[in-house]
Amino acid sequence: MSVLAWLLPGLPVVSGGLLALTGHRVDRAAPTTAVAVAAVTLALAVLAAITRPQSSTTLFAGLRAGPAVDGLSAVMVVTVSTAALAVLVFAAGQIREDRGRFSGLMLLFTGAMLVTVTATDLVLLLMAWEVMGAMSYALIGFRWRDDHRVRSAGIAFVTTRTGDMGLYLAAGCALASAWSLDMAGLAGSARPWRDLIAAGIVAAALGKSAQLPFSFWLSRAMAGPSPVSALLHSATMVAAGAYLLLRAQPLLAATGWAAPLVAWAGALTALLLGAVAVAQSDLKQLLAASTCAQVGFMVLAAGVSSVAGGTAHLVAHAAVKSLLFLCAGAWLTALGTKDLTELHGAARRHRLVGITFAIGALALAGLPPLSLWVTKGSVLSAVAERSPPLYLVSLAAALLAAAYAARAVFAVWRPMDAGTRDGSEQPGTHRVDLLERLPLPVLALVAAAFGAVGPPAVFDAWRRLLGAPSEPGPGGGELLLSGALAIVVVLAVRDRALPAPRVLGEWLYLERAAVAVVWRPLTALARSLARFDDRVVDGAVRSVPRAGMAAARLAKRWGEAGADGAVRAVASGVAGLAALARRPQTGQVHTYFAQAAVGLVLLAVVIALVR
Template sequence: MSLRLGGLAVDGLSAVLLVTLAVVLAAVLVFAAGERYGARFYGLMVLFAAAMAVTVTATDLLMLLMGWEVMGAMSYALIGYAWSDADRVRSADVAFLTTRTADMGLYAAAGFALAGAHSLRLDALAQADGPWRDLIAAGIAVSALGKSAQLPFSFWLARAMSGPSPVSALLHSATMVAAGAYLLMRVHPLLAATGWADALVAWAGAVTALVLGAVALAQRDLKQLLAASTCAQIGFMVLAAGAGEVGAGTAQLVAHAAVKSLLFLCAGAWLVALGTQRLDELRGAARRHRLVGAAFAVGALALAGLPPLSLWVTKDEVLAGLPPGLLAVGLAASVVSAAYAAKALFAVFRPAEGGGVRVPVLGQVPLVVLAFAAGVLGVLGLPVAAEAWRRLLGVPDESGTDTRVLALSGTLALITVAAVGFVRRVPAPGWAAEWLYLERAAGAAVVRPAFAVARALARFDDRVVDGSVRGVARGGRWAASLTGRRIEIRMDGLTRVVARAARTLAVLARRPQTGQIHMYYAQAAVVLAVLVAIAVLAG
């Protein structure tokens, strides 16, 4: 059952995403109302959300690209919202150019779809002809992994932290970063039809969940920790898309949206009140305003995967039924997620002196709502609701929750959180703290070679192309000057000779013009005699 309008349609999957988007957007805007942003901010946020709504309801690649591109443009404007700050604008540039580079895959996929499937409809892509189907899947996978900040594109999300905290809350939960995972779940039949793309996507998500979890664990900045954790948690959704667990992946997306928007809003409240987001300077921040601290605790414990909170169930529903290799990586990633969530939680709850944190009453309401959702949305993965959930989404029966994996994951999460509580300092190796040096690698492998080629082409243009044009111009000027000095003088002389001859003939021609009729008759007689003589001689 779906509602269609042109290239847009609302079915079970898109309806769930639209409701999630609406709830998170309302919560974020209500919270932001206390921070006195201007009309430009709210306009950009609404356009950002509208572009996501077009993306999730698009039924063909043309409409998808429209929403996809507007969403990218709005993210650029929001990350660089404080445009007078050069560092923030530079971060917006990096984020925008990285995602735009990956977006080229979606344009390529649209071209391949016209060639191989003769249609841009998403539900027709799996029926494309042999090699075209593989090319379409590759293009969509690259674009989706880039949009969702999966390896090797993850570093742009670190740059996105330069934007206001409400922007981060929306960006990381229900809009742009989730869009790539959503797209992969939407086109899972295409991935499965290739015989290789589904496995590639699943492993990309699993490896990102594990490696970016380690990156999150090494961070000393709260927003950077949350950003890396977003990459890791989105990795579970990408893993679900590759494994064909669309219902589980969607439940993970919805629960994660509530958890991550809650955590970013709490971080934003502390940033405004305390002027810092460094973990060592946020010591005791959760105790200075109990409601913010309690809300952050619920979100952090849910992120850690502690029973009975939401991500404990939804994440393990993703892991259920996986082959042993993927399951091992997924369980390792869930342990790491418990570690970085515990690190953030203990950092803000350790005792410290300081004044209270004031949060407007209006801003407290979204925190309460999101904390409640972060606690209870795990019901989506429980057997009592799983069948109805899959029926709503219109997906086939899946593996469902495995109680053994659920118990193992919950136990590991509890042990990990307790262990982090006894550790004074979590190791922070440079490779992890610096986001695997991904931005440096991109600069060395892509940016610097591109600039080198651009400089070489500029030199070629300046020296060869422009030199040739200037040479032709100089030749033209030389030929013109040569003509003026040598040829034009002779031509002027010839012209003067012709003119003098014409004047002489004119003078001679005027002499017979006496005005006397008998002279005209005599002249006519002479001419006639000459003609007769010529005729006689010729005969």
């Protein structure tokens, strides 16, 4: 079954690559092809979850790498494949342009996430991590003719890349420590390498999952099409950081400092981004901020060693958030707006979308007996055993979740204003396509039914599946308290205008802070270095040929003239000697005899003198 370990991510990667490269030529067949590939991928994921395949090969210098499916990976491959199939079915009815490129990029994105959740080493993880980031850039900026979308894609890409550098640090330190990239052995690394590895993984995970201070990139990601938002926010890229922290939980615990840091980062993100979500008037921005907040609970779970609870929350949130984004996308297509004040009555006009949206939003609020009530309760139970201050922050974040979810539900179900009913202010009334409606009931069913993981016997089986049998489950007292408070908050929010300070509406000015503190100093430094390079380095380089030319001119002026004079003098001397040598050549025989006699006399005199 080792072939299955490669085939599972390989099928969407190869198929997606072919569709993306073929482009417009397969626009008509691309949606059907993508849905078929996603369906086969889901079947392979289920088979892999049952059979648990694994494979390994030598990459370089004796280092082994390869995919494997264990308990955590089994849950993730099924979750990712299910979300991808639902989103691609929806996209088949909504995306009308560049279908070949869109379908290909979505499949590549899905394949990269499948590699991420099955990788057993940092090399394979890094490869998938990079592809996922590149595909997110391409998908957010899918409508590339719009400068705003392209800029948003660039900001999201650069921000996540900043955190991604941590993964390179982790891989380098793992090699330096034990010449091994196996993720299972990272917790056993020697200090200080273990701390550096943990720091790199934490930075990469927080960046990818849009946790503080990286959260603002997720707001920019809303520039992409709604199916992209649904897949990116549910079970793929944003969830990848949380998955990595859950996978690396033994490493976090071994350092002594990383686990508390991660727990507080998740709790504060859940609290502050929950407040940001409450303040949003744009439905997609509300859902984006809520994603940061809900992923914060998964990060919190990794920090308090609640792998089973965090994974359950990840799966339930994947169903809920993909459902909510698909509903928002359906309304955006049908009504031409995503503003909450303009969506009054949207749920009444599109009943199926409205009902399924309500189920997902109430699950997001943590209302019993829906899924996130149980999964969030299991995380809060683990937090309560670790730190009372951390628990209070987390409970406040859970109540904010009820507030922003209730605000969204009541906005879309509130009756239309009189002007809208009369038609004077009525937005477009396009129908919601059948393919857009098709995945909504399935996702709503999962969002509601996953709460069945709560009973002790079921949760015990869940913990054994994930290899965490000793973790605490959702406590009855905790579930009763959080459920009751969520109901109170939902009822209190119903007809109230919640305060929305500008700092919350602007996502805590995180992007402005990043631009002021990081981007502008770096670009100023880059400009200074560019001027230094142009004026000093390039000047020094240009001075070398100038000096060479000057030396050549000097050599031409002095050296060449002297050498030519010497040559001419030698030539003149030789010419003079030749003229003298021609004089005895008279052509008369007696002259030659006289010359020979004189020569013999001179020779005799020389011999006599020498002797």
